[in-house]
Amino acid sequence: DAGVIQSPRHEVTEMGQEVTLRCKPISGHDYLFWYRQTMMRGLELLIYFNNNVPIDDSGMPEDRFSAKMPNASFSTLKIQPSEPRDSAVYFCASSMGQPNQPQHFGDGTRLSIL
Amino acid sequence: GEDVEQSLFLSVREGDSSVINCTYTDSSSTYLYWYKQEPGAGLQLLTYIFSNMDMKQDQRLTVLLNKKDKHLSLRIADTQTGDSAIYFCAERDDYKLSFGAGTTVTVRA
Numbered sequence: 001d002a003g004v005i006q007s008p009r010h011e012v013t014e015m016g017q018e019v020t021l022r023c024k025p026i027s028g029h030d031y032l033f034w035y036r037q038t039m040m041r042g043l044e045l046l047i048y049f050n051n052n053v054p055i056d057d058s059g060m061p062e063d064r065f066s067a068k069m070p071n072a073s074f075s076t077l078k079i080q081p082s083e084p085r086d087s088a089v090y091f092c093a094s095s096m097g098q099p100n101q102p103q104h105f106g107d108g109t110r111l112s113i114l
Numbered sequence: 115g116e117d118v119e120q121s122l123f124l125s126v127r128e129g130d131s132s133v134i135n136c137t138y139t140d141s142s143s144t145y146l147y148w149y150k151q152e153p154g155a156g157l158q159l160l161t162y163i164f165s166n167m168d169m170k171q172d173q174r175l176t177v178l179l180n181k182k183d184k185h186l187s188l189r190i191a192d193t194q195t196g197d198s199a200i201y202f203c204a205e206r207d208d209y210k211l212s213f214g215a216g217t218t219v220t221v222r223a
Binding site (some may be wrong): 004031033042043045048050055056091093095099100102103104105106107108 | 144145147149154155156157158159162164202209210211212213214215216
């Protein structure tokens with residue numbers, strides 16, 4: 001079975017550029033999560049969706065970050081304009097709605113802002 | 115807010131048992147999870163335990179939960195070189211997971 005698919009796997013860009021990270025959740029999963037992993041702060045939840053609707057975006061660092069889920073099989077996380085401190089590994093995860101269902105993670109996007 | 119704490123490093127000899135410890139603060143957590151992260155990869159779910167259980171065993175993995183002390187542990191029996199990775203403990207509140215900083219396990223020959 002296909003797991004959570006993220007693209008690109010690596011992104012290197014200059015500060016000020018727009019960055020778009022993409023995620024395809026596991027088919028049938030109705031929850032989707034975006035996380036950021038850094039050495040300093042560990043794994044942080046940025047935002048999560050239920051049935052394509054954003055439920056909690058309290059972890060989004062600032063207005064430069066935005067996330068959308070136009071349909072059940074696709075989500076994007078955008079950073080505009082990007083800054084060097086946004087460099088991190090960004091993970092997408094998905095899960096089914098029942099309480100005992102765990103989150104399944106993609107392999108992440110390693111983002112470097114120069 | 116939730117706060118999950120783990121020791122940062124563990125070194126173990128191949129064939130020995132590894133024990134990774136974790137403490138959490140949210141007594142309303144319903145499920146507690148162990149994830150494994152290998153270099154360059156995402157988080158792989160290893161096992162989880164429901165908060166009304168004390169122990170769960172799954173092949174080489176044993177999870178112990180002391181709800182009174184809010185203490186969770188993961189024991190890996192007969193540790194192999196392929197077990198070298200970062201192990202994350204996570205607690206669940208509603209649909210949100212809070213992760214510890216991760217324990218880097220190094221298996222030496």
